[in-house]
Amino acid sequence: MTEALVVVKDLKKHFPVQRSLVAKLLTGTKDQWVRAVDGVDFVIHNQETLGLVGESGCGKTTLGRTLVGLYEPTAGSVTFAGQDVFQLKKTNPVAFYRQVQMVFQNPYASLNPRKTVREILSQPLKVRDRYNPKELEEAIQRLLEQVGLNKYHMDRYPHQFSGGQRQRVSIARALAMQPSFIVCDEPVSALDVSVQAQILNLLQDLQVRHQLTYLFISHDLSVVRYLCDRVAVMYLGKIVELGNTEEVFNHPVHPYTEALLSSMPQIKRDPNQKKILLTGSVPSPLDPPPGCSFHPRCIAKVGKICELESPELIACSPGHFAACHRGQA
């Protein structure tokens, strides 16, 4: 459990802002960069579920996509079981995708509408192994059964499925390569709570059966609290807090984490709980503020240092890390 499977070192992913030539000539500005992921360091342990939460647009999907080799890092590195992800993907893509897969944020858009489930699932299976038609048929059937569908679903198109079934198909597609690490980007956000419970049970079941490691990206903090062993909190391209889920939920250290947890909608109202409504707008990832990028909205600022120096992510107790000058004397 404590062995590191994925190691992320000072990872950066910046996107150029594409502007029309005319706009460039008119405003005379130079090219700008969206600093979607801006220097993150962490590890994911073998067979754990690491949650990733944070502000909309803070770079969670970008980070997830970079971990599975869909984006080339601007700087820094991601290693998987000791090998550089992007190198491995370039030199041996089949070996790479046998280990690392992603389930996407939007089950409606991530499956090709013109392909049947049979076609969607044969593709990765054929890449992985040589099958004769009968074996292929059986392999597809086994995959469908693993995710709670059956062979009658094989010749249907994605639009003939419900949201939950479609998410099962995308999970089956990820499993087809028998990976050991899966990035799940909001796999249950679009589903009603009963179907969500089915998919979460399925993910946990598969994790035990296939010794899977997950990075689980979600806005639903109650799901993260239930599912994840550890949780990482991201703000404007950086990880600001990381630790055991219960520890972070019970004793948040970073002021952004505090605001996030206090905003969590509650099914049972707790009259003692006060929401910390963040004021001001989210700073631009084009031009993040100097010092701590949370300082313009922080209600706990400790002084000038917050505006000048970027706090480092350091341990505040064993296994619990935060990037905040408060308490880092």
Added chain:
Amino acid sequence: MGIPAPEERLEEYPHQFSGGMQQRAIIAIALSCRPQLLLADEPTTALDVTVQAQILDLLRQINQRDGTGIILVTHNLAVAAEFCQRLAVMYAGQLMELGPAETVISEPLHPYTKGLLRSLPYLVPKGSPLTPIPGSVPDLAQLPSGCPFNPRCDIATDICREEAPPWVKVSSNHAACCWRLT
């Protein structure tokens, strides 16, 4: 709407916006015509909870200041519990329960409402499985006879499979559509 650097980003395409930013842009469009009734279909689903709290706060202000009525459609029971005065629970195209939000959540009447609440990960210890409602939503073109929920209901009886259930009022403002309440 809280989208950073609006001028620079005006010229970008939706796919370059994160999920949350796309949603905020849409809400901005809907609010620009000051409607009397606002149908907000999953307005905060793609958003983190701090932005969600800001947007719900904004909708609440519009409701109180301009008297705009709001129908909030959501999967998120906690959002419904916090934001809404009244809660309507729908299943397979039909209304199943209607009442004050707090009462529906704390004392649900309909087996479907109860099933939804049981599915939540709230207070379930790590590692123990969740409890979804068995089965799946029926095809709207081939609804079962009687109560549409009967094939998935743990307390269904013969009449539930034969005849459509009546509305039963348990108080002046809380009612549900179920044979087992009669």
